[in-house]
Amino acid sequence: MAWRVLLIQNPAKLTIEHKQFALKNDEGTFTLPLEDILAVILETPQATLSSSLLSACQTNGIVCITCDESHMPNGVLLPFLQHSRASQVGHIQQSWSAPLRKRLWQRIVQTKILNQAACLDMTRGASHSARLKKLSARVSSGDPQNIEAQAARDYWPLLFGKGFHRGQNDLVNAALNYGYAIIRALVARAQVAYGLIPAFGVHHDNDLNAFNLTDDVMEVFRPFVDRMVFSIRESDAFSLGEEKLSKEIRQQLASIGQTPCRFSNEVHTLAHVAEMLAAALVDAIREKNTTTFICPELTQENIVDEI
Numbered sequence: 001m002a003w004r005v006l007l008i009q010n011p012a013k014l015t016i017e018h019k020q021f022a023l024k025n026d027e028g029t030f031t032l033p034l035e036d037i038l039a040v041i042l043e044t045p046q047a048t049l050s051s052s053l054l055s056a057c058q059t060n061g062i063v064c065i066t067c068d069e070s071h072m073p074n075g076v077l078l079p080f081l082q083h084s085r086a087s088q089v090g091h092i093q094q095s096w097s098a099p100l101r102k103r104l105w106q107r108i109v110q111t112k113i114l115n116q117a118a119c120l121d122m123t124r125g126a127s128h129s130a131r132l133k134k135l136s137a138r139v140s141s142g143d144p145q146n147i148e149a150q151a152a153r154d155y156w157p158l159l160f161g162k163g164f165h166r167g168q169n170d171l172v173n174a175a176l177n178y179g180y181a182i183i184r185a186l187v188a189r190a191q192v193a194y195g196l197i198p199a200f201g202v203h204h205d206n207d208l209n210a211f212n213l214t215d216d217v218m219e220v221f222r223p224f225v226d227r228m229v230f231s232i233r234e235s236d237a238f239s240l241g242e243e244k245l246s247k248e249i250r251q252q253l254a255s256i257g258q259t260p261c262r263f264s265n266e267v268h269t270l271a272h273v274a275e276m277l278a279a280a281l282v283d284a285i286r287e288k289n290t291t292t293f294i295c296p297e298l299t300q301e302n303i304v305d306e307i
Helices: 051-059 086-094 098-123 130-137 147-160 171-193 212-234 247-258 270-287
Strands: 004-008 012-017 020-025 028-033 037-042 047-049 063-067 073-077 260-263 266-269
Touching (some): 004 020, 012 051, 037 171, 037 247, 047 051, 051 063, 073 171, 086 270, 098 147, 098 270, 147 212, 171 247, 212 247, 247 270, 260 270, 266 270
Antiparallel strands (some): 012 020, 020 028, 063 073, 260 266
């Protein structure tokens, strides 16, 4: 099972050698088995890639993430419909009913809020999470009351302080955006691998967004990034006066796929759970039953031995 995320931050030449991923720089040549690689993040503009490497990445289900001049992820290259039943899954996905989509969104929002509450439990204490747990129980099919937004209004000031707002131009928001972008790529990779079409969402339906379904499902994973960014901030890693995330912080955020989370009473890496969740979503759509759509839980347990 793929598990490595390669973060390319320094000048290098990336190629295929003897059917392995090869990185060449001033220190020599380093190789890795393709089957071990989950994602490649290209931060430096001084990395060159061969077309054979890009093709091999797609064949092996490796997601490639590009970054802009400020080192923030700005693009993703995904394998093209590798699933053996891609057409079949696509047809049932397009034919899903509105009630089914609303029930799926209900499950996603409930889990997201519960994971936000768990994040507060771990960072601020149980007394801060009580209201979010109550709000989660109030989420109904389709979330017509927009409980998700009500929870967010409580959550962010409790986690990062009263003066914090999403969208501010600061290092905390930059770190959140970086982590979310990595999760978005991992979730999209998993969905494509299981024949799902990311453009057709459960709740998100923007005509200009090719990843509506990805943006739906990744909601349950956002609190995993939130907890990591909180820990980074508490360690005073955000240097005063800095306008960009340090190389060390980006390295830590790039490892988010190895974060442990509980799924169906077992602990797995977040990247593996993204794949299991994609499979569960296909089953739920096929069976028209949301009981099989079990979402991951934020946990304090250690990373399992298979990582």
